[in-house]
Amino acid sequence: MKYPKIPLAQTVIQLCKAKGIKHIVISPGSRNAPLTIGFTNNPFFICYSIVDERCAAFFALGIAQQLQEPTAVVCTSGSALLNYYPAVAEAFYSDVPLVVLSADRPKHLIGVGDGQTINQKNVFENHILYSANLKLDLNEKDEVEEELPIFKNMENKIEALLGLKKGIQDYNEAEINKAINTAYSQNGPVHINIPFDEPLYDMVDVLSVNPKTIPIEKKSLEIESSVLKDCINNWNAASKKMVLVGVSSPNQIEQQWLDVLAKDDSVIVFTETTSNLHHEAFFPSIDKIIAPLNDEDFKTLQPEILLTFGGLIVSKKIKAFLRKHKPKQHWHIDLNKANDTFFSLNQWIKTTPNDFFSKFLPEVELSKSDYNRVWQSVKETRAVNHADYLKSVTFSDLKAFEIILNNIPNHTVLQLGNSSTVRYAQLFDLNKTLEVFCNRGTSGIDGSTSTAVGCAVSNPKQTTLISGDLSFIYDSNALWNNFIPNNFRIIVINNRGGGIFRILPGHKNTENFDTYFETNHNLTAEHLCNMYGFEYESVSDAADLKDRLNTFYTASHKPKLLEIFTPKHLNDEVLLDYFKAMG
Structure with a gap:
């Protein structure tokens, strides 16, 4: 050697x-x-x-x-x-x-x-x-x-x-x-x-050094008995407890502990798309549930104890809610750090969530409360309104996401781009067999495609990336790569600009806005696909999108990219009307 x-x-x-x-x-x-x-x-x-x-x-x-x-x-x-x-x-x-x-x-x-x-x-x-x-x-x-x-x-x-x-x-x-x-x-x-x-550049046939390897020190998972006792007592005394889960890798929590949380009438569990946690009694699609609430509703929803684990939270709405209507106590479970996201953190539990639940949940009591029941009713209403609205809505970003997310193959990996992409995905109850990832540490658009390619190379499961047009173009050098597997799939939602800026407060449809905020363009992914050896297809309506997705995931000799063109001047109106319809 x-x-x-x-x-x-x-x-x-x-x-x-x-x-x-x-x-x-x-x-x-x-x-x-x-x-x-x-x-x-x-x-x-x-x-x-x-x-x-x-x-x-x-x-x-x-x-x-x-x-x-x-x-x-x-x-x-x-x-x-x-x-x-x-x-x-x-x-x-x-x-x-x-x-x-x-x-x-x-x-x-x-x-x-x-x-x-x-x-x-x-x-x-x-x-x-x-x-x-x-x-x-x-x-x-x-x-x-x-x-x-x-x-x-x-x-x-x-x-x-x-x-x-x-x-x-x-x-x-x-x-x-x-x-x-x-x-x-x-x-x-x-x-x-x-x-x-x-x-x-000089090389030799024999090593001249034999470096010493220092073992890695294992962190203790033990929780101080006094901390555990206080948590148990406070939990048992509260009638409104909220669990909020941020970015988490799949299979981090044993199902038995999720089942225990789901049975407690005094607990509601909010999960984000990136949490990779699923239970029929939990509350995914946070924004869909809380967007229509008024101040009285928020006071009813306000928890006495907020228990969080996982990484950063996507939903701006729940951050705004919990910052205004602070819990009496906020506990965060993590071995290495605890962010005071809601300005109310008073307990950092330095262990893994699974280890904490294994010691904590067997000792707590199931409380009698109508906290979960009330909000289950709200969730059911939102689900009906969501389905009704999507039946009649015109083709748009929102409609495209409904079709896309309903057609991703079971037991595959979904990589989400930032900005609009991850926020649209948050509005839907995702297929629980999917493994979902997104670069939410800094929430930047700069490396979503490259990250997805690295994922596809190292995970034997098929990977699909959903990306906005600006994010995809920004990171287009990600395709300058000789390792992309043929089963890799990219879906680009092209609304010809930074669509998220049309949703945010601002002076839309002015030259200044179009140039410096939304960043209008007429670029497509077609030439990039030709250069980098991707199969390319494009659609601009619901019927064609459903038809193309029927064969999009079938085996191929090249990776594939599907570009979906949506009406930029309608997307924001459709989304804003969606939130109105949820109430």
Whole structure:
């Protein structure tokens, strides 16, 4: 087997292997050549070459999201590293373990006008769990001369050099171990900055270093007995308890605990599309339920205890409701962090939801209350109004989503774009066999397609991405990728602009709005599909959409994209009338 000659590169690669980081996403470059040589010549690693670093990082994020284990991205020095930032921020807020390996110039070449050089040390400072800034190997003289004293004889100098060399190696090993262990234990991004001096391409047949592997410290799941006792007592004393679930991976909670929550008359469970939790007694489609409520209704709905778990919440309406009508207590369950989203957080329960419920629910009492019954009645009314409205509504974004979501194959993966896409999906009760994902950490449109591609590569189930037109075009380099499986499907809702801005307050249908907010365009995905080898189809009415979806998911020799053109000047009216009809 061939190895890079540089000991530091050998150290990084060996520790990645020892800690089970198997998927390596590499963007071509020269300064990162020692890493590229090492990863690509080792059969343990699965390597991907993605030219665009922004796409590469989101692609890696999609892999890590599915495998729930660290995935590495490797880039050269300079601005290449900065292109990782959007995905690093998403990983930071979405709790996705991403390991950034950036090659760098030696210290003596930074700040002197050398090419492709920036200040890479701690560059992700505000959105990273740990930054490891490694030291150059000792055999690069320019880096170490200032650290050595003047010696009277060569023997003393050699001894000092050996000691310094060991010190540098020990430091680098400790930093790499700490960074990767943090990615595992805290589920988030870490950055390892790695200086290399030339020559960069030399290879050897035998490793020159054998780095030490430091085990990952396991976090305790134990809850303090006093905390558990207080939670049980407060829960039993309350007659109105609300459970609100944000972004969660599939199968995180045992069904028996969901069943217990569903049986309690004093509990209502609100789930978002991204929560991947389902029960016939729960309340999905939050906005559909609460949008028509008046202030008196909200006071009736106001919980005494709010229990949350999972990631960030999509629904603006429930955030506004719970910020105005605050619960007396808000508990959040998470091992690593607790956001005070509703400005009422008073209990951070540092464990996993499943572990908490296994200790908590067997000890609580089922309370007598009409809280659940009242809101089940509201849910039933909304369901009838929802169905009636969609029977007569004209073709639009809303109608398109109804048809799309009713036709996604069972037991497949659904990736949702941001802005309008995820919010439309929130209005429907999704097929419970689907696994649903969306980049809700920063809620940006910049990497949805790349993330979906990474997901499709790493998950054997078929993946469908639903995206708005601006989001898809913005991330179109995601298709510049040789790894996309033939069963990957993209559905682009093209309303020729940023449709969400037509729903928000503003002066619509003016030149200023059209240009600077909605961003009018006449672009389509057809030429991109021709260039990147996708089968392309387009529709602009309900009948054609239903017809095309009949064959859209059948086996093919290429991935497929379906572009749906909707009437931009009607979409916002249809949606606003929908919320009126729910009451």
